[in-house]
Amino acid sequence: MMDRVFGNFGQILRVDLDGDRVRAERQPLPESVYRECIGGVGLGAWLLLRFAPAGVDPLAPAAPILYVFSPLLATPLTTTAKFALVCKSPLTGRICDGLSSSRFALAAKRLGVDAVVIRGALGQLSTLHLDEDPLRCRVVPCPELAGLSAAAVSDMFQRTGVASHVSAIGPAGEALVRYATVSNDGRHAGRGGAGAVLGAKKIKAITVRGEAVAGVADPAAVRARARDLAARSQGVSTDKYRRLGTASNLETFDRLRILPSRNFQAAAIGSARAKRLAPAGLASAGEHTRAGCAGCTIGCDHRYGGQRLEYETQFALGPLCGVDDPARLLAAARACDELGLDTISAGGSLAFAMECCERGLLDWPLRFGDDLVPWLARIARRDGPGDLLAEGTRRAAEVIGGGSAAFACHVKGLELPGYEPRAMQTLALGLCVASRGADHNRSGAYQADLRPGVDRYHADPARAPALVIETEDHATLLDSLILCKFLRGAVPEPWREGAELLRMVTGLAYDEADLRRAVATIAGLRHAFNLREGWTLAEDQLPGRFHDEPVRDADAAVDAPPIDRASLAAQVLAYHRARGRGPDGEATDPS
Amino acid sequence: MVTVELYGLPRLRAGAERCELAPGRLRELLAALAAALPGLVPDILRDGGLSEHALLAVDGRDLLSDPEAQVPDGAVLVLISAQAGG
Numbered sequence: 001m002m003d004r005v006f007g008n009f010g011q012i013l014r015v016d017l018d019g020d021r022v023r024a025e026r027q028p029l030p031e032s033v034y035r036e037c038i039g040g041v042g043l044g045a046w047l048l049l050r051f052a053p054a055g056v057d058p059l060a061p062a063a064p065i066l067y068v069f070s071p072l073l074a075t076p077l078t079t080t081a082k083f084a085l086v087c088k089s090p091l092t093g094r095i096c097d098g099l100s101s102s103r104f105a106l107a108a109k110r111l112g113v114d115a116v117v118i119r120g121a122l123g124q125l126s127t128l129h130l131d132e133d134p135l136r137c138r139v140v141p142c143p144e145l146a147g148l149s150a151a152a153v154s155d156m157f158q159r160t161g162v163a164s165h166v167s168a169i170g171p172a173g174e175a176l177v178r179y180a181t182v183s184n185d186g187r188h189a190g191r192g193g194a195g196a197v198l199g200a201k202k203i204k205a206i207t208v209r210g211e212a213v214a215g216v217a218d219p220a221a222v223r224a225r226a227r228d229l230a231a232r233s234q235g236v237s238t239d240k241y242r243r244l245g246t247a248s249n250l251e252t253f254d255r256l257r258i259l260p261s262r263n264f265q266a267a268a269i270g271s272a273r274a275k276r277l278a279p280a281g282l283a284s285a286g287e288h289t290r291a292g293c294a295g296c297t298i299g300c301d302h303r304y305g306g307q308r309l310e311y312e313t314q315f316a317l318g319p320l321c322g323v324d325d326p327a328r329l330l331a332a333a334r335a336c337d338e339l340g341l342d343t344i345s346a347g348g349s350l351a352f353a354m355e356c357c358e359r360g361l362l363d364w365p366l367r368f369g370d371d372l373v374p375w376l377a378r379i380a381r382r383d384g385p386g387d388l389l390a391e392g393t394r395r396a397a398e399v400i401g402g403g404s405a406a407f408a409c410h411v412k413g414l415e416l417p418g419y420e421p422r423a424m425q426t427l428a429l430g431l432c433v434a435s436r437g438a439d440h441n442r443s444g445a446y447q448a449d450l451r452p453g454v455d456r457y458h459a460d461p462a463r464a465p466a467l468v469i470e471t472e473d474h475a476t477l478l479d480s481l482i483l484c485k486f487l488r489g490a491v492p493e494p495w496r497e498g499a500e501l502l503r504m505v506t507g508l509a510y511d512e513a514d515l516r517r518a519v520a521t522i523a524g525l526r527h528a529f530n531l532r533e534g535w536t537l538a539e540d541q542l543p544g545r546f547h548d549e550p551v552r553d554a555d556a557a558v559d560a561p562p563i564d565r566a567s568l569a570a571q572v573l574a575y576h577r578a579r580g581r582g583p584d585g586e587a588t589d590p591s
Numbered sequence: 592m593v594t595v596e597l598y599g600l601p602r603l604r605a606g607a608e609r610c611e612l613a614p615g616r617l618r619e620l621l622a623a624l625a626a627a628l629p630g631l632v633p634d635i636l637r638d639g640g641l642s643e644h645a646l647l648a649v650d651g652r653d654l655l656s657d658p659e660a661q662v663p664d665g666a667v668l669v670l671i672s673a674q675a676g677g
Contacts, residue, residue: 236600236634236642237674239603239634240600240672241674243600243603244599244600246676248599248672249599249675251598251599252599255596255651255669255671256648256651256652256669256671257651257652440676444676446675446676447675447676450673450675452654452655452656453656455653457652488676489644489674
């Protein structure tokens with residue numbers, strides 16, 4: 001066990017479930033792990049590689065799910081009230097490392113550990129009560145909570161004094177939908193299906209109780225930096241998030257013709273439709289209010305009629321499914337939150353099915369623009385056609401056949417986010433190589449495509465891999481510290497400032513080079529996990545649509561050519577070479 | 592004339608969705624834009640150019656940054672926030 005180091009506790013909590021029993025014990029971690037992996041998704045990758053048996057079924061009892069905290073969590077530094085939720089994804093079979101925010105994160109760190117590793121499974125639907133004292137951890141059967149939303153469980157626990165802060169799953173998690181979410185405080189760890197992993201363990205909810213405080217090494221410096229960072233977080237670099245919300249992206253992306261619509265058949269919906277789904281249009285369907293996560297000075301949480309809406313949800317349940325009615329969009333977003341469905345994968349799966357119906361491959365009564373709510377309910381309960389859609393687009397395409405794999409828009413099984421890769425070709429590479437599949441949070445390569453001097457329609461093979469690595473590493477740094485990505489514009493030198501923050505919080509002598517080494521290690525750990533679980537280079541590709549069909553605008557006119565298959569494949573190889581891997585992408589140091 | 596369409600933060604700062612300007616070099620256009628929509632200064636337009644918080648795309652495609660670039664009559668420029676995250 002490490003000596004007293006602030007910010008972390010130097011130990012994890014191992015929780016083993018078996019039938020109606022729980023056994024919990026603390027396990028120390030060496031200091032070197034913190035130096036090599038920082039915390040958050042970095043520490044999560046290290047732990048997953050060690051606690052997940054090779055080749056484990058993600059929904060089997062032996063598969064672990066990890067709640068991982070970070071050194072900056074529970075300090076006064078803005079946007080740090082977050083935790084990482086890490087598991088083997090039941091959707092992709094690869095690493096899944098989501099982040100979620102707010103008060104549950106703060107409460108969970110008071111358990112006095114840096115991560116909770118949960119393995120095994122219970123015999124019936126139960127609540128897992130975690131305690132700072134491992135001997136007081138317990139499970140309580142809760143069959144009466146079956147079918148309730150995570151928010152309803154949280155409200156009930158608060159009303160009845162059971163717990164103030166709860167992490168829970170909705171009906172989709174119970175039904176093992178492969179893109180079910182885990183929710184707390186109205187926020188969601190969305191991508192990859194961690195909710196199904198909890199559901200397979202029969203855990204409906206997790207509560208936490210503890211009084212431990214990790215403290216900080218230099219309280220005065222942390223307080224001063226917290227004030228400075230809070231002031232910067234109020235500046236112009238976060239104004240878009242604070243004043244407009246990410247929902248303002250939609251109209252902009254439509255104008256740039258990078259807004260995926262109708263299952264990526266077009267990259268725009270036209271100005272009039274975009275305005276209907278933009279913030280002003282949404283406000284006509286529901287009163288606009290704004291909120292924020294605990295301990296955040298940005299406050300990016302924009303709601304319409306009480307429903308929180310981010311761009312990715314707006315795109316996936318709107319244009320991607322041909323929906324242009326703001327009330328219909330907000331109803332679908334509300335349904336996903338209540339059912340516990342990842343909005344991107346839910347929208348992607350429905351859009352794929354809509355196109356299958358349009359092409360006559362399915363005879364379901366489902367068309368672009370339809371009301372999504374009844375279909376979302378079927379997915380969450382695996383009812384009828386919903387059972388197939390609950391598997392995600394990759395598995396659905398394997399069942400449907402008829403060439404549908406070419407327009408099943410996923411990478412590694414994870415449905416694509418709301419950026420048209422044919423018109424953002426650095427991003428296209430980022431989506432191919434991202435460790436958890438097509439993902440905009442682990443690869444921010446869209447930022448590279450929107451820089452002067454970058455031709456977003458033709459990725460430069462000599463530059464694109466380095467640009468992707470730069471944005472991946474930046475994201476990994478923020479997700480390991482953990483700092484919100486919406487703060488990135490206010491932290492122009494993240495490596496220098498990240499090292500400063502760690503020094504003043506932990507007392508350890510981090511410098512910029514240490515952080516760069518740590519982030520390279522984390523990239524290697526993620527890859528090592530995927531490689532061990534069966535990854536090959538063949539996974540790092542986009543579906544045929546993006547190579548065989550041009551980008552079309554809102555009027556179906558050709559706007560840009562498809563992505564050159566050979567060029568992208570060469571960039572994938574160059575990316576892995578630049579990461580220090582062998583010719584087949586094999587790890588040179590599996591750590 | 593050259594049309595400048597504003598989205599996101601530029602629209603919020605300017606309080607306008609579009610602006611018509613005489614054609615010319617980019618730096619001349621940006622100066623005219625700053626005069627026409629003073630709310631864009633300094634967060635969007637600064638020191639005669641674009642700030643780091645904004646991007647300008649010709650018809651929503653190629654990003655424009657060379658201040659000496661000639662913007663022809665009839666061109667449509669799209670002024671957006673530099674932060675694209677969602």
